[in-house]
Amino acid sequence: MRRELVAWLAFIAIAALLPLALASDPYLMLLANVMLMFMALALSWDVVARTGQLSLAHGAFFGLGAYTVAIGHKYAALPPLAGLAVAGVVGAIVAVALGGVTLRLRGIYFAIATLAFGEVLRTVALQVPDVTGGTIGISMPPLFGGDRVASYYLAGAIFLLALALSLGVRYTRAHYAVTAIRTNEAVAAVMGVPVVLTKVLTFVTAAVIATLAGAFYMPFITHTDPHDAFEVSRSVAALAFPIFGGIYTSVGPVIGTVVLRSLEEYLRVTPPWKEGYQVVYGAVIVLAVLFMPRGLVGLASRMRARLSRRPEARIPILGSGR
Amino acid sequence: MSALLEAHGLVRRFRGLAAVDGLSFSVEEGQSLAIIGPNGAGKTTAFNLVSGLLAPNAGRITFRGRDVTGVRAHERCRMGLGRTFQVVQPFAELDVLGNVMVGALFGGGAASVAGARAEALRLCDMVGLGPKALWPVGGLTVPDRKRLELARALATKPALLLLDEVMEGLTPAEEREAVGLLHRIRADGVTLLLIEHVMSTVRDLSDRVLVMDYGKPIAEGTYAEVSRDPNVIAAYLGSEEATA
Numbered sequence: 379m380r381r382e383l384v385a386w387l388a389f390i391a392i393a394a395l396l397p398l399a400l401a402s403d404p405y406l407m408l409l410a411n412v413m414l415m416f417m418a419l420a421l422s423w424d425v426v427a428r429t430g431q432l433s434l435a436h437g438a439f440f441g442l443g444a445y446t447v448a449i450g451h452k453y454a455a456l457p458p459l460a461g462l463a464v465a466g467v468v469g470a471i472v473a474v475a476l477g478g479v480t481l482r483l484r485g486i487y488f489a490i491a492t493l494a495f496g497e498v499l500r501t502v503a504l505q506v507p508d509v510t511g512g513t514i515g516i517s518m519p520p521l522f523g524g525d526r527v528a529s530y531y532l533a534g535a536i537f538l539l540a541l542a543l544s545l546g547v548r549y550t551r552a553h554y555a556v557t558a559i560r561t562n563e564a565v566a567a568v569m570g571v572p573v574v575l576t577k578v579l580t581f582v583t584a585a586v587i588a589t590l591a592g593a594f595y596m597p598f599i600t601h602t603d604p605h606d607a608f609e610v611s612r613s614v615a616a617l618a619f620p621i622f623g624g625i626y627t628s629v630g631p632v633i634g635t636v637v638l639r640s641l642e643e644y645l646r647v648t649p650p651w652k653e654g655y656q657v658v659y660g661a662v663i664v665l666a667v668l669f670m671p672r673g674l675v676g677l678a679s680r681m682r683a684r685l686s687r688r689p690e691a692r693i694p695i696l697g698s699g700r
Numbered sequence: 701m702s703a704l705l706e707a708h709g710l711v712r713r714f715r716g717l718a719a720v721d722g723l724s725f726s727v728e729e730g731q732s733l734a735i736i737g738p739n740g741a742g743k744t745t746a747f748n749l750v751s752g753l754l755a756p757n758a759g760r761i762t763f764r765g766r767d768v769t770g771v772r773a774h775e776r777c778r779m780g781l782g783r784t785f786q787v788v789q790p791f792a793e794l795d796v797l798g799n800v801m802v803g804a805l806f807g808g809g810a811a812s813v814a815g816a817r818a819e820a821l822r823l824c825d826m827v828g829l830g831p832k833a834l835w836p837v838g839g840l841t842v843p844d845r846k847r848l849e850l851a852r853a854l855a856t857k858p859a860l861l862l863l864d865e866v867m868e869g870l871t872p873a874e875e876r877e878a879v880g881l882l883h884r885i886r887a888d889g890v891t892l893l894l895i896e897h898v899m900s901t902v903r904d905l906s907d908r909v910l911v912m913d914y915g916k917p918i919a920e921g922t923y924a925e926v927s928r929d930p931n932v933i934a935a936y937l938g939s940e941e942a943t944a
Contacts, residue, residue, distance in 0.1 A: 551805045551813055554794070558802045561791040567773035568751050568783050570807025570856050 443592030469589025515603025624675025782858025807856025
């Protein structure tokens with residue numbers, strides 16, 4: 379535990395100093411902003427996954443956050459930071475309602491219900507153009523007057539919330555609750571674990587973080603519309619990054635975001651891949667899921683085990699008992 | 701009335717088939733009860749109703765004087781109702797100690813993770829898993845898995861412990877060891893409600909025996925009484941036991 383916390387402090391220190399090196403390059407600063415935002419999305423999705431629930435609503439909460447800020451700006455001249463705070467509250471309320479209804483569903487049924495939620499929001503956004511601007515969407519002036527260093531620290535604050543949630547669930551009694559629920563809900567319940575409450579709390583907290591990420595993104599890119607806000611690919615990214623990096627960990631979602639986001643960006647702008655970059659990107663994810671169970675983190679620990687393999691180290695695993 | 705647990709007219713149907721059909725019984729504090737009966741008699745369904753994993757179609761359950769029929773499983777556990785499963789299902793992603801800690805933290809109300817760890821270590825020692833506390837559960841043998849199942853249930857600090865065939869798969873020597881352990885648990889003030897096929901265990905550990913067949917109670921009394929009951933002999937014990 380201590381070693382992991384020290385490593386995170388080092389990571390945070392480096393990330394805090396990063397603008398010193400990148401501030402002169404607006405493209406790299408843009409990437410750094412978006413990277414932190416996706417890390418928050420990936421970390422919070424992973425916390426829901428730890429209870430055994432595969433959520434496809436993360437992108438929808440992101441869009442909800444974007445629209446809350448946009449509508450607040452359009453109708454109440456709400457400044458971005460105030461909009462962000464309101465979005466957090468809206469996200470929590472919607473998540474309690476959605477979680478209360480869907481968290482009794484398991485596996486594929488929960489996944490489909492959460493996927494449908496995004497489609498409902500998109501349809502609503504299209505059907506009430508007077509409020510949402512319809513297909514055209516809503517624009518607002520750039521966050522912090524376009525200062526990408528300032529917005530980087532705001533994204534960093536949201537990232538820190540997500541990291542605190544992820545580490546908090548790992549190193550407190552919550553770890554035992556979510557792991558037990560993921561393995562066997564019935565057994566967890568008869569051992570006293572409040573199954574529904576645990577699932578609702580993790581889902582709501584994670585959804586608030588996703589909403590905040592969207593509430594950051596909207597004024598950062600200055601525009602939102604139904605197709606961009608409720609893009610399914612964002613829900614997919616929220617789960618692909620942790621799965622690629624290493625599910626049920628804190629380091630996995632962060633590494634997964636860095637590697638996959640960088641790869642996606644590289645393919646998108648590099649000539650031979652440019653046209654079909656999404657095909658290559660998809661293939662990488664498919665191969666990773668097939669050949670790297672537990673992602674990069676799992677790969678690293680298997681390699682470490684192989685390097686330090688001693689015969690006695692295997693005994694407890696094969697253990698023939700008494 | 702000082703009954704710890706009372707079941708009144710429990711009915712549970714699965715697609716029209718009544719697995720439990722009008723089951724009533726009570727367990728007095730300190731008076732251990734064994735439920736026996738042929739396979740399919742509804743014993744495990746009765747346990748699922750009592751522990752709150754299933755809701756009855758009819759009937760009522762009171763525990764410690766409170767109607768718990770609508771109380772959820774985890775709350776019943778916190779009230780002091782612990783159970784083990786016939787098919788042991790350890791949490792594969794936690795080690796032995798972590799499995800026991802789940803019970804201590806949530807059912808047993810441990811104030812901190814450190815406190816739960818200390819309690820879990822004590823229980824691992826008690827059931828004979830002390831040296832294996834940090835093992836992954838995948839490496840445990842059948843008797844060790846039964847020990848873990850017992851330690852996990854004890855960690856929830858039960859007043860009433862439901863044991864679903866804890867002796868299954870044990871050798872006679874291991875059985876004797878387990879019976880000794882359960883005697884110690886009883887001596888600590890835990891009342892036992894057990895489903896058991898091993899007759900010597902039933903005789904050793906229970907004050908009273910309830911016999912079920914086709915979801916209904918068909919006899920109740922001491923071990924000696926029920927083993928002479930002609931209904932029981934016909935339904936369950938068979939000629940082999942009757943002549944023994």
